[in-house]
Amino acid sequence: MILDTVRQAIKRYRMLDKGDKVLIGVSGGPDSVSLLYILSALRKELKLNLHIAHLDHMLRADSAKDREFVEGLARRLKIPVISESIDVMRLAEKGSLEEIAREARLAFFFRTAKKIRADKIALGHTRDDQAETILMRIIRGSGLYGLSGILPKRKIAGFQVIRPLIEVPRRQIAAFLKKKKAAARQDPSNLEDIYFRNRVRNKLLPLLREQYNPNIGELLANMAQGVAADYEYLNAAAGKALLRLKKGGSRGKVDLDLKGFLKLHPAIQRLVLRLAVSDLAGSTRRLTFQHIKEIEDLIFNRPVNSVVDLPRGVCIVKKKQVLAVFIKQK
């Protein structure tokens, strides 16, 4: 059953091609261990060339045991493993520990995938991770991009990241491991500042499931699937509009034709602004609905030469004919 769900998801999202070299991120927790077993079971059928990457974040005293566990598992399954240890706590002196840990992990995966020339990086996110992510984004405020949740297949920094378990509910994972009599380490997600996710996982989602709708997990996942397609379409339209509106600009600066911008549909206007900021700042994290509202106020109501300051040092100035978006010099 779990194998069928994964096979279907792999097919639907074209996650894997025959002969792919796949780097599997394995923390040692139930999700990634199941992913490892499942891809290992599909290895012949899909002619996969599997490798394992394990990062020891050194956040718990016994984290080395996770590493030993994963390395033992790799030996038994005859899959090469690349491990590394990084003192994430020391990196995280400033900023969110969860964020830093995530970035360190991804950087390690990318480094390793490059070294072994992997075609894909496979991660163990489940349908429950999907549901939690969407609820968190709803609670913290989100637009279409956030409501797309975790994408089944996504290019990050040039690497193809796939989530074969994205349609598998977590309870099936536990049942799968039990049936296989396979062990896994504790889910290593008790970092301080993923407290919010833990509350959503352990309190809010069960409450919604028990008292409001038993199918909430599936429905949130369906919603994400639909919204992701909608977002993709809109984003492509906005990308084309952005290209059309660009009137020169240089490194760290882009000028958008104001007259053309005003002719766009409001939905595309907002996405064009997001894309322009993302191009300059590398991401739109921390760009909120309030910022977008302020930019709209700048464009529609304020006089020429008015300025809006955005996170990550991005600045927008309304000129007579263009909207100038640039990174402020420090």
Added chain:
Amino acid sequence: MILDTVRQAIKRYRMLDKGDKVLIGVSGGPDSVSLLYILSALRKELKLNLHIAHLDHMLRADSAKDREFVEGLARRLKIPVISESIDVMRLAEKGSLEEIAREARLAFFFRTAKKIRADKIALGHTRDDQAETILMRIIRGSGLYGLSGILPKRKIAGFQVIRPLIEVPRRQIAAFLKKKKAAARQDPSNLEDIYFRNRVRNKLLPLLREQYNPNIGELLANMAQGVAADYEYLNAAAGKALLRLKKGGSRGKVDLDLKGFLKLHPAIQRLVLRLAVSDLAGSTRRLTFQHIKEIEDLIFNRPVNSVVDLPRGVCIVKKKQVLAVFIKQK
């Protein structure tokens, strides 16, 4: 403050034009009574010609007192009032009471608006109604359309319906009435099957506000605002695609060019299917994500002449060159 919020919303969504004849739906509850006071305060400024419509659903023994209350208020404010009583319970022998009550109320508003030649129908939905609606739709499963929530301005059956209070939180309503020393009847929303909405209103939303994010109401409203624009853009694109793909058809039937359909983006494919069904069946209520998935399976995987049955007697048959969508003869 509440007046400013309403003024801004009226301006942003172009709800009212000078000289408009506006029919205000007034139940007698705090929301619609506040709406009445506010529009009455804006009457001169916007040169409004106000009328009141009150429907007595006869669902409570003392519902006639709501009617008397509203008629008294109308006299004091010197606004003409049209009241009617309908035994909704008798209409609702089959089907959902909430649904029937809503339909009876809307039909009464439309009938009355037509009679007095009103330009707009104003209803008292608040930002809290918006937040509840979106949460309910998330919990029950929804796509972009549902996540758009309650639209500030929307044409229904040819009538322009506006919601001037859509950005006003309910706590401001209570404060407004208290300050004005104005009375209102109990909110008459204790129908049996709006139990679900009441749970969302009285339990879930307060829980999210207190334990997860104090700004949840505003964030959900922002989300709805963004998503509504996105949906409008996509829906317009799908409408154009549908026109292009129509290969004849007759009353109760439409043929869609299959080859052209397959070239569309998946997001537009789904919306085209929804629009085609909506054109035939009058609405897409009860059309779920599972139905859309089944249609996609029909199109992509099943042999020619396969059939999918949908709610409201709609049928889809895959032919060699077209997708035939029609209402089944009984």
